[in-house]
Amino acid sequence: MEEVPGAMGTSASLALRLGQAIFSTASLLFMCLGIDFYSYTAFSYLVTVMGFVIPWSITLVLVDVYSVFVKCLPHQPRILSAIIIGDLVLSLLSLAAASSTASVTDLLLDVGTPYCRANFCSRYQLSAVMAFLSWFLSFASSLFNLWRLPSL
């Protein structure tokens, strides 16, 4: 049984999942802390999506930690398929949320001061960047697992 680096149960996968958990949490925190994000649809959407991505990636971090450091778990095609579909759906939602946030932030920056007081816009930008990074890592995980699937 060949081992694909980045597929479930490898240390590369653990690194990808840790990255997803860190970036999605950072994106949520940059957007939430002290900002009335619910006045903008795009920002509420980002917060909702990150609320799904964070528990998903933390669960998979725990599975990977167990698999790497304690005991290699057996791979079952059905479970791996479910993980691939979950990753794919969440990565598409993250991409949509990140690009919505980025474009709305760009528009607010154009309008200027009344909507961007106290460096709020740079926080929106940071949040969008973190969401893009989280999307990229989820998508990479999904592709690596998809590559692994036929050999099971």
Place this chain on the structure above:
Amino acid sequence: MEEVPGAMGTSASLALRLGQAIFSTASLLFMCLGIDFYSYTAFSYLVTVMGFVIPWSITLVLVDVYSVFVKCLPHQPRILSAIIIGDLVLSLLSLAAASSTASVTDLLLDVGTPYCRANFCSRYQLSAVMAFLSWFLSFASSLFNLWRLPSL
């Protein structure tokens, strides 16, 4: 050699490609005709992406028409891989463009009259919907071809 419905050279694929070509052209026309779309980054981005999607999908419509009605072309794994990667990249770009456009339009609708004169905002909305449909069909094509790839 099994035939996957929706993979290159089938009539389902031709229908998907036709849908992509129609929806992406509609999205471009709703956005461009008589509107200063270049004052907004998100709208310029949508127009740029649709400028790539339209020739791509029209080329593949022609290939599929030839393959369905004239002579079944042989499938080569390399060409199919290139088509899958192209579809995947363009579908991700379309999704990002569609969600950016949708969120900016939502913000403009909130602000109201000065930015939404002469039903411009409903045209932006229609353009975003068409871009979402084009994304969905590109992504479906990409997945069907990916499913077909291992059997080559």
